[in-house]
Amino acid sequence: MKFQLLTIFPDMFPGSLGQSLAGKARENGLWSYETINIRDYAKDKHGSVDEMQYGGGAGMVMRADVLGKAIKKNVSKSAKLIYMSPRGNLLTQKKVYELTKESEISIICGRFEGIDERIIEEYDIEEISVGDYILSGGEVAAITLMDSCIRLIDGVIGNFETHNEESFGKNANYAGLLEYPLYTRPVDWEKRQVPEVLLSGHHENIDKWRLKKAKEVTKSRRQDLWKKYKENS
Numbered sequence: 001m002k003f004q005l006l007t008i009f010p011d012m013f014p015g016s017l018g019q020s021l022a023g024k025a026r027e028n029g030l031w032s033y034e035t036i037n038i039r040d041y042a043k044d045k046h047g048s049v050d051e052m053q054y055g056g057g058a059g060m061v062m063r064a065d066v067l068g069k070a071i072k073k074n075v076s077k078s079a080k081l082i083y084m085s086p087r088g089n090l091l092t093q094k095k096v097y098e099l100t101k102e103s104e105i106s107i108i109c110g111r112f113e114g115i116d117e118r119i120i121e122e123y124d125i126e127e128i129s130v131g132d133y134i135l136s137g138g139e140v141a142a143i144t145l146m147d148s149c150i151r152l153i154d155g156v157i158g159n160f161e162t163h164n165e166e167s168f169g170k171n172a173n174y175a176g177l178l179e180y181p182l183y184t185r186p187v188d189w190e191k192r193q194v195p196e197v198l199l200s201g202h203h204e205n206i207d208k209w210r211l212k213k214a215k216e217v218t219k220s221r222r223q224d225l226w227k228k229y230k231e232n233s
């Protein structure tokens, strides 16, 4: 996968994606990125990219002419163009699977109050949100989106089963449920024991126990997911 980031803070990349599994995967050529500094397309020598908004109100807006030029000069026609935005489609695991079908993704990282609306109209842009809260810029949101895609690329995570069994995974057993509780060594810690069944080696019972726990966790924490799960099963 190839990512392109349009940003006024190119040094924020690769950030956490330079470490651990994503970092190794980049070294192995499984994904790559480039940054485009929107300031390089400013009209003045100060590199101004923002202006006060028409209609009044606090906060600046990223100019359509400057950002438009950065897009025109750099974003290829074959790339999927995304604007990280709190009013966008929510980034869910389903959306992540959808995005991993793309080979080239260009991401506009907003700053200030956001970008001039005409950019969104002019280009075929999908707005994507990482959640119902406001970040100070789109860079961290873009890294979140990239991370969630990169870990699904073949060869990034050793055991592919991991994807299927984790929360929001595709495994029929746990589909639509949050993850069951996890345990590892030691068996006895601060007088707390690992549940007996997990030590039994009895796979059928273990599966049953995990499913029961996954249901409990989902029901008590996420009524929205629980309702959907009940409808689908």
Ligand code: SAH
Residues within 6 Å of the ligand: 083, 084, 085, 086, 087, 108, 109, 110, 111, 112, 113, 114, 115, 128, 129, 130, 131, 132, 133, 134, 135, 136, 137, 138, 139, 141
């Ligand atoms: N005025 C906007 C918030 C602007 S925050 C509003 O009220 O909706 C500045 C930039 O941060 C945005 O342009 C966007 O690119 C990014 N951003 C903030 N919160 C985000 C979120 N939840 N998801 C994705 N991007 C976000």
